[in-house]
Amino acid sequence: MEGPVGFSNLDKVGVLIEGFEHIGSMITWYNHPYYKDHYERLGFVKEKEYMENKFPAGNADPALFTKLNDLIKRRYGLREINFTKTKEVMPMADQMFDLFNETYSKLSSFVPITEVQKAYFKKKYISFINPEYIKFIVDKEDKLIAFSIVMPSFSRALQKANGKLFPLGYSIC
Numbered sequence: 001m002e003g004p005v006g007f008s009n010l011d012k013v014g015v016l017i018e019g020f021e022h023i024g025s026m027i028t029w030y031n032h033p034y035y036k037d038h039y040e041r042l043g044f045v046k047e048k049e050y051m052e053n054k055f056p057a058g059n060a061d062p063a064l065f066t067k068l069n070d071l072i073k074r075r076y077g078l079r080e081i082n083f084t085k086t087k088e089v090m091p092m093a094d095q096m097f098d099l100f101n102e103t104y105s106k107l108s109s110f111v112p113i114t115e116v117q118k119a120y121f122k123k124k125y126i127s128f129i130n131p132e133y134i135k136f137i138v139d140k141e142d143k144l145i146a147f148s149i150v151m152p153s154f155s156r157a158l159q160k161a162n163g164k165l166f167p168l169g170y171s172i173c
Contacts, residue, residue: 008111023155077140083131093122095144
């Protein structure tokens, strides 16, 4: 038995087993510490672990990362694609979901993202994300080989707003 899991690989999964003193991100579940104890009493054991970490960027040497970035781009003929407008992201969004499907296909509980889901996610989420937080890496043939979507944490703000995203009371929970 595996779980808790969502209906797709983009849903939240698992049970928090440590780090209860830290605020979670918007994309992770929160549960109370007794959940772990309850599952263990029932004979469940941890099979997989997902880690969420924070690290101060001040500890990183930007010169080293810039040098490595330049070396890797030259050696493999890669280039980054940066976006300033959502309409620039949309033509490549299907490639992003296809790469996601290809990359995650080896996981035991993998469920591919369907064409209907791609359309839904593009409309609901891609249009909501600041396009400057989306980065694509393509090879010499302009084939997408990597992508990243990063966002600042809104957890503290949502706590202050009692989980309400908009003044009219739309809740994200």
